[in-house]
Amino acid sequence: DAGVTQSPTHLIKTRGQHVTLRCSPISGHKSVSWYQQVLGQGPQFIFQYYEKEERGRGNFPDRFSARQFPNYSSELNVNALLLGDSALYLCASSLASGTGGSYEQYFGPGTRLTVT
Amino acid sequence: AQSVTQLDSQVPVFEEAPVELRCNYSSSVSVYLFWYVQYPNQGLQLLLKYLSGSTLVESINGFEAEFNKSQTSFHLRKPSVHISDTAEYFCAVTKGVGSGTYKYIFGTGTRLKVLA
Numbered sequence: 174d175a176g177v178t179q180s181p182t183h184l185i186k187t188r189g190q191h192v193t194l195r196c197s198p199i200s201g202h203k204s205v206s207w208y209q210q211v212l213g214q215g216p217q218f219i220f221q222y223y224e225k226e227e228r229g230r231g232n233f234p235d236r237f238s239a240r241q242f243p244n245y246s247s248e249l250n251v252n253a254l255l256l257g258d259s260a261l262y263l264c265a266s267s268l269a270s271g272t273g274g275s276y277e278q279y280f281g282p283g284t285r286l287t288v289t
Numbered sequence: 290a291q292s293v294t295q296l297d298s299q300v301p302v303f304e305e306a307p308v309e310l311r312c313n314y315s316s317s318v319s320v321y322l323f324w325y326v327q328y329p330n331q332g333l334q335l336l337l338k339y340l341s342g343s344t345l346v347e348s349i350n351g352f353e354a355e356f357n358k359s360q361t362s363f364h365l366r367k368p369s370v371h372i373s374d375t376a377e378y379f380c381a382v383t384k385g386v387g388s389g390t391y392k393y394i395f396g397t398g399t400r401l402k403v404l405a
Contacts, residue, residue, distance in 0.1 A: 206392065206393075208393075208395075213397075213398075214397055214398070215295075215381075215397050215398050216333070216379070216393070216395045217395070218392040218394070229392050231392065263332055263333065265333075265393075276338075276340060276383060277323070277335055278393060279335065280325070280332040280334070281332050282331055282332040283331075283332050
């Protein structure tokens with residue numbers, strides 16, 4: 174079975190531009206979470222979606238937004254890119270949203286975003 | 290709010306020697322605990338988890354971790370490391386059941402370098 178997939182793998186953008194990152198969860202998983210991992214640090218939670226609804230949001234500015242589609246895939250959008258947005262963006266999928274079921278999150282390989 | 294502290298940013302150890310990677314957490318509610326491993330230029334892979342039951346949990350590749358509620362710790366150990374264990378290791382915590390939504394709080398990571 175395919176794991177979590179993310180696209181693109183690498184991306185270079187200029188300050189002020191917009192970026193869209195994509196994630197496909199493991200088949201049967203209905204929850205998708207997004208994390209930002211800056212070099213040398215642990216992942217930081219950005220969003221969680223379950224059944225197409227936002228269930229959690231981390232301490233990120235409104236320039237960050239996301240959505241989940243009927244097939245449970247997800248997009249992360251970042252507007253007005255800053256140099257500090259350069260990071261590895263990780264998507265994770267899981268069976269449940271936190272009200273029961275499995276709590277393990279399975280991570281994709283990430284999208285490395287470089288803002289110049 | 291939860292927090293995770295990984296005291297050691299880097300741990301060098303010779304091949305076949307034992308290793309312990311330390312993780313302490315802070316939380317006012319019950320938590321679930323995880324260890325993830327990240328190899329260079331890859332996403333995170335779940336190594337082991339503590340949800341409930343036995344406080345000693347084991348992975349298939351020889352790692353083990355013990356949940357200690359009184360010391361709020363979840364240290365990772367391996368009795369004999371291999372070169373292939375060289376990677377970044379992250380400890381993560383999430384709130385327990387019934388939270389409605391859950392996000393992982395990660396530590397800053399410990400870089401394990403196994404020396405020949």
